[in-house]
Amino acid sequence: MTRLLEVSDLDVVYLGLTDEGNVRACADINFTLERGEILGIAGESASGKSTLLTAVTRLQQAPAVTPKGSVRFYDAGDSEGVDLIAADEKALRRYRWSDISIVMQSAMACLNPVTRLEAQFADALRAHDRSLNRAQIRQRTADLLAMVGIAPQAMGKFAHELSGGMRQRALIALALACDPDLIVMDEPTTAVDVVMQRQILNQILRLQHELGFAVLFVTHDLSLLLEMADRIAIMYGGRIVEIGQARQIADDPQHPYTRGLRNAFPSLTEPRRERHGIPRSPPDLRKLPAGCAFEPRCDESVAACAAVRPELLDIGPCLAACHVRAAERGVAPLPTARPATEVIA
Numbered sequence: 001m002t003r004l005l006e007v008s009d010l011d012v013v014y015l016g017l018t019d020e021g022n023v024r025a026c027a028d029i030n031f032t033l034e035r036g037e038i039l040g041i042a043g044e045s046a047s048g049k050s051t052l053l054t055a056v057t058r059l060q061q062a063p064a065v066t067p068k069g070s071v072r073f074y075d076a077g078d079s080e081g082v083d084l085i086a087a088d089e090k091a092l093r094r095y096r097w098s099d100i101s102i103v104m105q106s107a108m109a110c111l112n113p114v115t116r117l118e119a120q121f122a123d124a125l126r127a128h129d130r131s132l133n134r135a136q137i138r139q140r141t142a143d144l145l146a147m148v149g150i151a152p153q154a155m156g157k158f159a160h161e162l163s164g165g166m167r168q169r170a171l172i173a174l175a176l177a178c179d180p181d182l183i184v185m186d187e188p189t190t191a192v193d194v195v196m197q198r199q200i201l202n203q204i205l206r207l208q209h210e211l212g213f214a215v216l217f218v219t220h221d222l223s224l225l226l227e228m229a230d231r232i233a234i235m236y237g238g239r240i241v242e243i244g245q246a247r248q249i250a251d252d253p254q255h256p257y258t259r260g261l262r263n264a265f266p267s268l269t270e271p272r273r274e275r276h277g278i279p280r281s282p283p284d285l286r287k288l289p290a291g292c293a294f295e296p297r298c299d300e301s302v303a304a305c306a307a308v309r310p311e312l313l314d315i316g317p318c319l320a321a322c323h324v325r326a327a328e329r330g331v332a333p334l335p336t337a338r339p340a341t342e343v344i345a
């Protein structure tokens with residue numbers, strides 16, 4: 001395996017008018033991605049998933065800032081890598097499209113409404129290779145559309161002339177235009193019906209298999225990730241609380257929150273049983289508790305959980321941020337509780 005991306009100690013804060021108004025949407029994010037790997041990121045709404053993707057791709061906009069951390073991207077054969085967080089706009093342009101491309105939730109918002117598809121593909125292709133002539137661009141566009149099952153005639157159409165599923169697939173074809181090493185996907189199938197969702201996901205998996213790009217895939221639908229990802233990171237309250245192989249997350253989840261998510265939907269193979277949601281609501285990111293953010297909803301918590309924030313530790317089957325699990329597995333003793341309240345600065 002060769003490393004493609006390394007995210008270290010990354011924080012993302014939406015600046016408010018006052019310090020109390022700051023939202024630390026992502027905190028202490030650490031993960032790696034290997035070439036050709038599919039890493040899924042799951043978690044409830046407002047857990048910081050989309051914020052993480054925009055920070056990793058440096059597409060975040062004010063009031064979002066990244067006060068600390070790095071996102072190191074390793075080009076083929078480059079052992080040093082480049083820190084995308086520190087890179088200037090000019091340097092970033094070199095990586096966008098050709099190395100890293102993005103498929104967002106709403107194709108309608110991402111495709112240009114006033115230009116035909118062909119012109120949008122031409123822009124992306126020329127960003128990679130300025131010497132391409134019109135005939136080459138048309139041929140490459142037709143090939144890319146064919147990869148996602150769209151007839152070449154569609155290149156003469158505007159986004160509003162395509163169905164929702166076609167738009168989303170056209171966006172995937174556009175993301176593939178420069179043969180990137182990494183495609184970042186933010187809920188790419190939420191805007192389409194379940195049949196189309198299945199078709200698109202199968203297409204992504206087939207293309208990933210053929211072309212070998214890595215995928216960073218965000219969704220709130222854990223069941224979907226269990227099917228397609230190699231590894232899965234679970235986010236809660238802006239932090240990764242568990243990260244492990246998809247099979248382990250499916251069969252042996254460790255963090256009580258992951259267990260809650262896992263129990264919330266039925267399995268195709270297990271006997272039928274009653275499903276339970278996770279009680280109460282996610283935390284307010286402007287005022288997180290000093291300890292574990294999941295503690296108020298956790299049925300396994302002990303005194304230390306409310307007082308001391310658990311680190312993401314290697315507990316054997318996976319990395320997890322849970323005092324109870326770490327103690328259970330002999331990785332770290334339960335900390336001594338000390339009551340405190342933290343206000344995000």
Ligand SMILES: Nc1ncnc2c1ncn2[C@@H]1O[C@H](COP(=O)(O)OP(=O)(O)OP(=O)(O)O)[C@@H](O)[C@H]1O
Binds near residue numbers: 023043052220
């Ligand atoms: N522009 C903004 N200004 C202030 N806070 C923001 C802004 N955008 C997002 N947030 C806050 O950041 C937190 C994380 O939001 P984010 O959209 O990253 O979560 P998510 O897990 O992707 O949710 P969803 O699944 O609903 O898209 C939320 O509390 C949200 O309210």
